[in-house]
Amino acid sequence: MQRPHRVVVLVLDGALPLDVGIPSEVFHPETGFPYVVSACGVSAGTVPSHGSFGYAVPRGLDALAEADTVVVPGYAPAGRPVPVAVRDALRDAATRGARIASICYGAFALAEAGLLDGLRATTHWDAAELLAQRHPQITVEPNVLFVDEGSVLTSAGAAAGLDLCLHIVRRDLGVGAANEIARGLVTAPYRSGGQAQYLPRTSSATHGETLAATREWALTRLDEPLTIAGLAAHAQMSPRTFLRRFAEETGSTPLQWILRARVDTARELLEGTRLSVDRVAEQVGLGTGSNLRLHFRRLLGVSPSEYRATFSGRS
Known part of the structure; x- marks a missing residue:
């Protein structure tokens, strides 16, 4: 029996x-998926x-030596130096091959x-400039929800950590597992890393999800031709206004977003059905198996058949 993936x-x-x-909930073993999650500090204690409260952690930095994934939540104030022992422990974990992720600060x-x-x-948009100034060797991207660099991942502030953790589940176990955990947490199952953070702006335009209904409408019609004109008409906007607003809310163009949605829907079908690759392509609006x-x-670095062999039956 394969041992659980250890998240610290x-x-x-x-x-x-x-x-x-957030990571304590997403990776909790009660989700039914093969994770165990624990907490540690610089030393055991509070x-x-x-x-106005504290966290009782049973272990110190020695716990990182056993972790498959280490998650570093944000701490305030942003940019306060961490102890040398923390830096050393993180480097040791990364050298050993552990995946390292951070949320917010x-x-x-x-x-x-x-x-x-x-x-x-x-990182959180309000500290992105500080991070870039202190560490010019890093390419800081302040307008995204999370960044996946393989063995090292970072997320923006607060709720973006949920997007990052669900992204990690998708990487590990597939779309179906991530969607099931998201349903349990009553949250959206997928917001791409490229979706924009809601940054403060000088204009009075709302940052609300004004196009959420149109995106939901599109998701139910992925097997049909979807055009900018049709999406804009559903949103009751001009195409030009629709394109601008869509980019503000998602960080991508409508066609990029639809392509990603089609690929993710194909992932679910490959995980949960025996449909042929050609039939999956038809059902998600990508036409042919070669497409x-x-x-x-x-997008994923693997073929549909390889993906199915890895994730089929896990969800």
Whole structure:
């Protein structure tokens, strides 16, 4: 029997409560998926949070030596230096092959450990400039929800940590598993890493999900031709206004977003059905099996058949 994937949440002084809770919920063994999650601090004991309470952690940094994935939640104030022992423990874990992820201001700990050098990364939009100034060797992307650089991942603030953790589940176990966990948490199952953070703006335009209904409408019609004109008409906007608003809300063009939705729907069908690759391509609006293979290779780095062999029956 394969052992569970061990996730260790490193709780540092001033930890942000939501950031600590997100990985604890997503990777909790009660989800039914093969994760175990635990928390540690610089040392065992009580770690003060950013607020009026603290976290009781049973272990110190030695726990990182056993982790398959280490998650560093955000801590306040942003950019406060972390102890040398934390930097060393993170570097040791990464060298050993553990996956390292951060939520919000936790990116600063990864940066101080040198784990983001030469990579793209993100953090909460209000600290992105500070991260870039302190660590010019990092390509800071302030307008995205999360960045996946393989063995090192970073997310924007607060709820973006949920998007990152669900993305990790999709990588590990497939779309079906991530969707089931998302349903249990009553959250959207997928927001791409490229979706924009809601940054403050000088205009009075709303940051609300004004196109959410149109996106839901599109998701029920992926097997049909979807055009900018048709999407704009559903949203009751001019095509030009629709394109601008869509980019503001999702960080991508409508056609890029639809392509990703089609590939993700194909992933679910490959995981949960015995439909042929050609039939899956038809059902998600990609036409032919060769077209589906092309986009799978480009977006996921594997063929549909390889993906099915890896994830079929796991959800």
